[in-house]
Amino acid sequence: IVVVGMGVIGAEVAASAVQAGCRVTAVEPGGAAMLRTLGGRFGGWLSELHRARGVTAHYGVGVSALEREGGTVRTVILTNGVRLESDAVVVGIGVDPNVELAAAAGLRVANGIVVDAQGRTSDPHVWAAGDVSNQPGFFGTRVRLETFQNAAGQADVAAAAILGGAGGYVQPCWFWSDQYDFNIQVAGRIDDSLRLILRGDLEGDSFTALFLSDKIVEGVLTVNRGADMAVGRRLVGRRAVVNLAAAGDVQVPLRSLI
Ligand SMILES: Cc1cc2nc3c(=O)[nH]c(=O)nc-3n(C[C@H](O)[C@H](O)[C@H](O)COP(=O)(O)OP(=O)(O)OC[C@H]3O[C@@H](n4cnc5c(N)ncnc54)[C@H](O)[C@@H]3O)c2cc1C
Incomplete structure (x- = not known):
């Protein structure tokens, strides 16, 4: 193959x-x-x-x-x-959003259908959610995310907004992938320019990596450490400021960083 x-x-x-x-x-x-x-x-x-x-x-x-x-x-x-x-x-080389219908209807389109945090398009009576939408991202820039979690969460908020709700959906991305006997989970932003704190050993079969800008946790990667991701998502979602020595010390429970 x-x-x-x-x-x-x-x-x-x-x-x-x-x-x-x-x-x-x-x-x-x-x-x-x-x-x-x-x-x-x-x-x-x-x-x-x-x-x-x-x-x-x-x-x-x-x-x-x-x-x-x-x-x-x-x-x-x-x-x-x-x-x-x-x-x-x-x-498996990626997808292009099907924006033809939205474009023909006169909605604003730019790498997806442009929406606000509630999923509202440039026409206040039309909403879009999921892979096809270009939405305000957690880290300030606009993003088009392709995950189940985003499609479900954004759709919830869009449905509530249609009914008059006030909430918005601006969440860090979270997804997982199972390859061989490795469960790989990512939350937030992983970028080579960020400070890396590794808990565990790359040569082993499980580790957790934190990606920080200054002392703020911007991204978490777990490999066969799903429990760490439950904490990691909260660290990223709260833009937690952490003590670097504690973050890198595997004896210090990750949970205590929250
Ligand atoms: C092979 C594969 C594996 C994946 N695995 C994961 C995973 O493990 N975890 C994860 O989080 N995400 C995964 N994803 C991504 C996930 O599938 C998407 O993020 C999710 O399905 C997005 O939901 P959606 O409703 O926005 O879009 P979709 O599920 O793509 O649904 C859009 C629907 O709209 C229809 N449509 C398109 N144009 C029109 C039109 N003009 N009029 C009417 N209908 C139209 C399409 O036919 C489709 O049925 C995977 C994707 C692929 C392709």
């Missing part, structure tokens, strides 16, 4: 295919798996995990053509000329 794109979808497919006994080759124009969501360091960690489980990956390379044989793709040709034979190709 050739997996094109090692974002969340591609990485999950690669892991499942390996576990199902397939030989997997991945092609990713970025430098690592899930680079956009995990940043360079942890994208590198995940890439190594896939390599160790048998995925052959071509990073920094794109696909220039797919060749068919009898109606089935049999060869994937990379931008560097490498030819990969395949029984099946899985393409």
Whole structure:
């Protein structure tokens, strides 16, 4: 199986295919798996995990053509000329929101349907929620999020607003991904420019990473530490200011940082 794109979808497919006994080759124009969501360091960690489980990956390379044989793709040709034979190709390279209807109705559209914190579009009688919406983000910039949690939470608030409610939905992103025997959860913002505090060992099978701007927790990554994420989400949601020494001391319970 050739997996094109090692974002969340591609990485999950690669892991499942390996576990199902397939030989997997991945092609990713970025430098690592899930680079956009995990940043360079942890994208590198995940890439190594896939390599160790048998995925052959071509990073920094794109696909220039797919060749068919009898109606089935049999060869994937990379931008560097490498030819990969395949029984099946899985393409997971992201989505474009379907904004045609909204645009035709005259709503403001910019990487999704532009909405306020209640899901209201540029027409006060029309609401939008979920993947298709471009909404005010928790960290100040506008975002278009693609998670169940966001679609559900934003829809709740939009429905309440239609009924006259006053609340808004401006929450940090939270999602998880299961790959091999690793449960990976992310809340908030992971960025290589943020200060990193690691609780646990990257070489082990579980750890928690905190990402801080100054002393404010902006993002949390947990690997096989779901209990830490329950606390981590609260730290991010409250923009908690933490004691750096305590945050980095695994003897200090994460909960005590709240
Ligand atoms: C393979 C895959 C795996 C995923 N795994 C996860 C995960 O593990 N965790 C997670 O949090 N998120 C996951 N996601 C993302 C998650 O599916 C989305 O965030 C969520 O479905 C968004 O819900 P939504 O209602 O906004 O959009 P959708 O679920 O995409 O629903 C939009 C609906 O609108 C319809 N539609 C589009 N245009 C029109 C039109 N003009 N008129 C009428 N109807 C229209 C579409 O056909 C579709 O049925 C995954 C996504 C994919 C593709």
